[in-house]
Amino acid sequence: MSRPNDARSVTSKVLAILDAFRPAEPELTLSQIAARAKLSKPTAHRRVAELVDWGALERDESGVFRIGVRLWEVASLAPRVLPLRELALPCLEDLLRLTNGNSQLAVRSGDEALFIERLRGRNTLRAHTAAANRLPLTAPAVGRALLAFSPSQLQEEVLSRPIRRFTEETVTDPDEMRRKLAEVREVGYAVSPRQIELGATSVGAPIFDRTGMVKAAIGVVFENDKIDPEHLASIVLTFARALSRVLGADISR
Template sequence: MSSSGGRRAPSVTGRVFSILEAFDGDHRALSLTEIARAADLPVSTAHRLVGELAAWGALERGADGAYRVGLRLWEVGSLAPRSVGLRERAMPILEDLYEAVRQNVQLAVRDGHEVVYVERLAHPDAVRLFSRVGGRWPLHPTAVGQVLLAHAPAAVQESVLAERLPSFTPRTVTDPVALRRILAAVRRDGVAVCDGMIDLAALSVAAPVRGEDDSVIAALSVVVPSPSDGGSGGGGIEPRTLVPAVRAAARGISRALGAPTAARSDAVTRRGGTRP
């Protein structure tokens, strides 16, 4: 069935997706009219579809009349295979790292040209975080994103570098030549450091997490106050002090996931050698 303009009308499934896409970190509660506007649907159509989504549990209507994402949708989303096994194996190590550094700890995967955060432990006294579990950010201004981009297929890297990259602070690296150098350093050093690229007050250190075939499937980071932030009152943390702990935690998760290089590294250590 085509519209009068010759374009194919969106399917029912497409309309449902457009309703769900209306919700994000800045729009957690929406009225029916706001949903219809964001999804580009007639209010009558939105009313019918939102009612069906609410009956199934994908949306919930609050006492204020606004709709929010329902627990049923969260339950289904939590079964995504890339996050389930990863989070289960990573959590004990994330908790140990959190207790050791008493700072923010994050675990993320790549989806296309974006980072998706699958776990986050936020310390109440640490620097504020702009991320959230299930939230997305571009790859280039985050330490986890730089790790994931550095180990992404060449076609993905070239596609990202060819885009017009958004800047969030004066320190955000958006020049493709400079970013290419950063990615090469991440591959060489096995760690990424982003200082003030999303928030001038925050610095993040990230390392790669490898899966059974040794490919990089996720990235782990610690987010701390930046020593470069003039308003930190001298409370910033030097990244070199965090690198060993972040690397060790990422290697521990990799080992739990069956990564061969992580197992070999531990075997060298047990024989009295040193880790690379």
């Protein structure tokens, strides 16, 4: 585990320590941190102590480390997260009431959809999308809404790689996905039936900022056949357009 010729910068070692924490394993011992960040134990010990001092990590009595609340506080300044969430929260609540489904707000992070909020209705849908979880851009409706209005270079990058399958109906053929994305651009919203769970459909629509770039997507997942997806999509689209207008987007077209 000792790496005497570790050429990485100190910054990247520090970031590798943060990277060691995952949703499935939010608590790690020093040895686990060292192993995952590929650091010698003395180096890990030194860096971790500095991170604890600042509050980026917290250590409990048993010696286990977790991400600290101070890091969350600084990270909450990300303009793509809390301000957007604050703005969209009433819409997410209304979608919940209308559908009893799970309403969602997502942004693009690299080639994935990152869920920055998810409200759960009283339903039996599996929770694929807790806040701060990710899904491919290709399967959920909010992902397609983000992808369809992203630069075409990104779309082609995503389509050049294998498309992740969740159910027997998940679209994994790049040409078919290209047609789906063209439809999303045409109607302004995405409908994803049975793409992640056979019993569920999601609808989503893009939120634009004043530069005309897609900034986020709002949507809802609900049990198939309970609601007309096209009718619901027009409601989601209305919310998305209202949010875009608040962000200064020109949506007169």
